[in-house]
Amino acid sequence: MMAFVATIPPFETFYAEHAGEVLALLRRRLGRDRADDAFQETFLRALRAYDRLRHGEHLRAWVLTIAARVAIDAHRRAGEPADVLPELPTEDGRPAYEDLAFLTDTLPPTERAAVVLRYGYDLDYDQIAAVLESSVDAARQAASSGVRRLRRRIT
Amino acid sequence: MTVPRELDQRFRDAAVHAGLLDAAYDVIESPVGPLLVATTDRGVLRISYVNGFEPEATLEDIARVAGKRVLRASRAVDDARHELDEYFTGSREQFDLTVDLRGQPAFGVIVLGELAKVPYGETATYGELAARAGSPKAARAVGMVMNRNPIPIVLPCHRIVGASGKLVGYAGGLDRKEQLLRLEGAML
Numbered sequence: 001m002m003a004f005v006a007t008i009p010p011f012e013t014f015y016a017e018h019a020g021e022v023l024a025l026l027r028r029r030l031g032r033d034r035a036d037d038a039f040q041e042t043f044l045r046a047l048r049a050y051d052r053l054r055h056g057e058h059l060r061a062w063v064l065t066i067a068a069r070v071a072i073d074a075h076r077r078a079g080e081p082a083d084v085l086p087e088l089p090t091e092d093g094r095p096a097y098e099d100l101a102f103l104t105d106t107l108p109p110t111e112r113a114a115v116v117l118r119y120g121y122d123l124d125y126d127q128i129a130a131v132l133e134s135s136v137d138a139a140r141q142a143a144s145s146g147v148r149r150l151r152r153r154i155t
Numbered sequence: 156m157t158v159p160r161e162l163d164q165r166f167r168d169a170a171v172h173a174g175l176l177d178a179a180y181d182v183i184e185s186p187v188g189p190l191l192v193a194t195t196d197r198g199v200l201r202i203s204y205v206n207g208f209e210p211e212a213t214l215e216d217i218a219r220v221a222g223k224r225v226l227r228a229s230r231a232v233d234d235a236r237h238e239l240d241e242y243f244t245g246s247r248e249q250f251d252l253t254v255d256l257r258g259q260p261a262f263g264v265i266v267l268g269e270l271a272k273v274p275y276g277e278t279a280t281y282g283e284l285a286a287r288a289g290s291p292k293a294a295r296a297v298g299m300v301m302n303r304n305p306i307p308i309v310l311p312c313h314r315i316v317g318a319s320g321k322l323v324g325y326a327g328g329l330d331r332k333e334q335l336l337r338l339e340g341a342m343l
Contacts, residue, residue: 008223009223010215010217010218010225011224011225012225012226012227019158020156020157020158023156027156036162036165040162040166040169043166043170044169044170047170047173047175047176047226048175050223050224051177051222051223
């Protein structure tokens with residue numbers, strides 16, 4: 001069966017659609033002052049990865065995860081503890097991160113992000129690599145070692 | 156949540172500065188109405204009359220030709236804005252801007268190249284332009300190229316008129332064609 005695959009919109013359209021929500025998330029995570037730099041960093045990261053995207057599915061989950069990663073980096077630089085995953089409502093028909101939380105809670109942050117994006121949102125490794133700012137191979141490895149770790153725990 | 160204007164502007168400037176865009180555009184004011192001007196690292200890619208519509212279709216078109224990383228960024232179109240402003244105030248007769256004709260068919264590129272040579276304040280007919288492009292019988296095809304001109308004003312399709320000297324047609328509307336020719340002091 002041919003699945004409908006969303007095409008990738010011009011970056012302006014993508015930015016206009018998600019900029020407000022990204023800023024809101026960053027302000028919740030970092031406070032008003034630090035959110036500004038993180039906002040710019042989030043969309044520059046997205047822009048750097050944008051021409052490697054192969055489809056336009058789940059761009060919202062993708063950019064919010066980039067934002068969450070940027071917030072973690074900011075927390076780390078400031079020597080503060082941080083959570084890895086953004087709160088996502090389920091409106092685009094995918095499980096929210098929280099639905100996978102009971103499984104993935106105990107994973108290291110990078111593996112957790114990779115597992116949730118791969119299996120919760122069905123993103124491809126190009127997109128996950130962009131979020132993690134890693135190579136495609138490293139993204140694949142993070143997801144598979146996360147899954148292995150979960151298996152060990154479950155069985 | 157609305158993104159504050161300065162923050163939004165800062166991101167757009169940073170995107171230009173980092174060289175991450177396939178194309179940048181802005182909508183600029185002019186005496187013939189708002190113009191969407193898009194540029195790439197090769198030159199001006201599009202000028203289109205906005206006509207009050209959302210420019211979504213134009214952005215899709217730009218993305219198809221140049222790449223998906225299309226962003227509104229006023230700073231990137233400064234050169235084009237400056238030369239257009241000078242043109243509209245009558246202090247510039249020739250554009251120094253380079254043009255990006257990617258995506259145009261070969262015949263269109265030849266015709267647009269000849270079109271660029273039609274001097275300020277003068278007109279030529281569709282047939283004359285066809286002859287200059289090496290296809291004297293192709294007046295009608297030249298008309299199609301004019302109608303789809305990706306960079307009007309800079310590539311002066313308003314200077315191309317019917318065999319009788321009548322203005323005939325203009326993708327931006329005949330009013331604008333007349334307005335541009337009057338600005339240039341062309342005999343109408």
